Amino acid sequence: MSSEQILRTYKLTKSFGNLIAVNQVELEIHKEEIVGLIGPNGAGKTTFFNLITGLETPDEGQVIFKGINITAMSPHKICKLGMSRTFQVTRSFAGMSVEEAIRVGAYNRREEREVQKKVDWVIKFFELEDIRDYKCSDLGLASLRKVEVARAAATEPDLLLLDEVGAGLTTTELLRLMSELKRLNAETKITLCVVEHVMQMVMGLCERIFVLDAGELIAKGIPNEISNNQRVIEAYLGRRSYSESSSTG
Amino acid sequence: METIIQSLFDGVLMGCIYALIALGLSLIFGVMNVVNFAHGDFVMLSMYFSFWVGSLWGIDAVLTPLITFPLLFTFGIVVYYGMIDHILREHFTIQIAVTVGLMTFLRAITQLVWKARPRALPYSFIQGSIQLGGYTIALSRLTSAIISLIIIAGISFFLSSTWPGRTIRATSDDLDAASLLGVDFRKTYALAFGLGSSLTAISGGLLMTFQQVDPTMGLRFGLLSWCILALAGLGSIPGLLISGLIIGVGESLAMSFWDPRARSLVIYLIFILVLWLRPRGIFGRK
């Protein structure tokens, strides 16, 4: 892991009407890291991803990616620079086959001549050989998730954002996915930022973790620190009411 | 100068009627996100129905909506359950394609049945004109405009204060939440579609008090409604009314000062300009 920053946000803020979804969030991700972004439901994690990837424009703040200010850039330009993502609710190319979907991603960096090689490489890496001709609409959840990751990985990003790829998977499927992500990071040196609810995945995968609650960054650190952090525990479980203990006495 | 004011009067009156037409479309598009390309042809169909009912039973044009309203409402419900309901989840192009088919069908059928020449009803009992400070105002247009405004206000009240109306609004705002609260969204959609369609019956009847109908009118009213919708944006009835007035006045001025043939041209140009500069519309909420 290098200490060079690949992504940095400054005072990132976004409101929808009266609701402040993301509130002055500042975090930094280093090259080749695997970081996690966690927080209770509605904490603003997906909005944060949308802000970084250009799908939403922030009201305030900046996003600096690889030293470039990408704050108001369009999503496809950001992808060309080297950032891609998956979606919480899978957005598959239903009518296309697995291979075709991956090919779309691969065209990001490859010309017509080399694109097939890249597609074959991605399929081999993610062990999708058996289903390469299957239509995306025919896939089960675990395969769909993998295809989404593979598709985004095919764009050859420097930073890959994964939005709840673990949701709904069985333990076995989860472990497989985790090992593939670890392998992806180790072999291709892609930086990963993972939004997750499944704690097993977060704790087992991430080197550092950021915690959002109600749009604010309330904690950051290594997994051990986070799991013992009082504020984090309160955010997930709710604050204990001290007046209660006196009424039982 | 006098011509300008005269044009303004005519434009404002027509604008009210246009706003009512657009309101029907706004109910359908705004509520269920269905693009009804055939809306203008629904208006045309209403006009033909008014003509048919009026000449068959000798009813005055302005009273025909009493019969055509339930007719169009039923038609709307039938179209909804027969076509729209099936394609709600499909790709948008499919949705548009179905209503384009409906539009073409209506145009072709009316042409087949009533032929290409314009049809009109005999003069309504609302005849003649009044003088207002030296300017002539046709009574038929005046009453049509007033009735349109009353209906628009009525619909506004319906949507904000009655239970079926609020269900419609709730369903359009948040489908999932409304479903959870027990609203059968399909029935609500059908209601909205039926209502949006039947409003054209009123517009149609009113228009027949002073206009003819021919098979090309569907296109004109269709593009007109979409233009008003584009200008107004979604979610605001007053905005719709103001946009209707703008379009009505624009058309009227174009006819007086540019060229009678350019009446629709102005509307289409405004349409393209709005989409270019401010796609969400001037008063848009969504």
Added chain:
Amino acid sequence: MNRKKNRNIENFLLLFFLIIALLVPLIFGSNQYKMLLVTTVLLYGVMATSWNIIGGLAGQLDLGSFAYLGLGAFTSSTLFIRFNFTPWLGMILGGLVAVGFALLIGIPLFRFRIREVWYALTTCALVEILKVVFTMWEEVGGPVERYLPYFRGSLYHMRFGSYVPYYYIILGMLLIALLVNSRIARSELGYYLKALGEDETAAEVLGVNTRACKLRALVYYSFLIGVTGAIYANIYGYVHPSFFNGQESIKIAILGIVGGRGITYGPLLAALLLVGAQEFLRASLGGEVSGLYLVIYSIILILVVLFRPKGIATLFQDGYQKLVAREVKKKSVV
């Protein structure tokens, strides 16, 4: 492997069609009425196939094809009438003018997140606008037909005494349109268009410049139609603002959808079947049929959209698959 076999069959069918098409004039050559009929059918085939680029591959419901046809026709013919400019170059200019107008409405309307319905409506508006403008524009258009100078057989002027040469020119255009379709579908642009048709947002984050892709498709499509417009004017021998026909533009879209959006030969198939039948019936039963036929067109469209949204070409594809499956079964039993 399946796809390769599919493609081979498609190529074979296309070759078969081509041979028949080439032979048609030899059969009908002397009957000018029949020649005009088949030329008209092919004309609709060209337009529908070109439409497939924007309507099928790019997934945009374009209802204004005759806007570009008319622009091409007026550009080429005006230059022809006034400056004796050859339509062979005039049609290129016609195509460029069409592209210009297409970009005028495409650039604002293909922005990310603008809903597709506005594009469809604007194309309708464009046809109507141009009709009125050219009716009012006395110097170039006006309410009266402008006739092209008549030549018995002048290649330079693209004017001939018989419809046969026009037939071959249109056939050539058809082949070009089919080729462009096929090349795009298999290229990066084709994959990008398919992706954005499935999910625009997902496509964007994968590096697809959705707006640029749609514009490129629009350019190919409008250029082809514009060029066809010039030829169209030469076939009928005049130009008139009625060329800007909204209803016919919708018909082209219907052919594209009914035939099979995105399938290269789909719209051509629909054109051959539907327009062929219509023209044939018109020849046998007279003008009344047109009104009735529009009713039939619309009903067919609605039925196809509701029950077979992928188009009738898929019937043939599925039919072929079933045939292959049966053959494979037979072989394995033996």
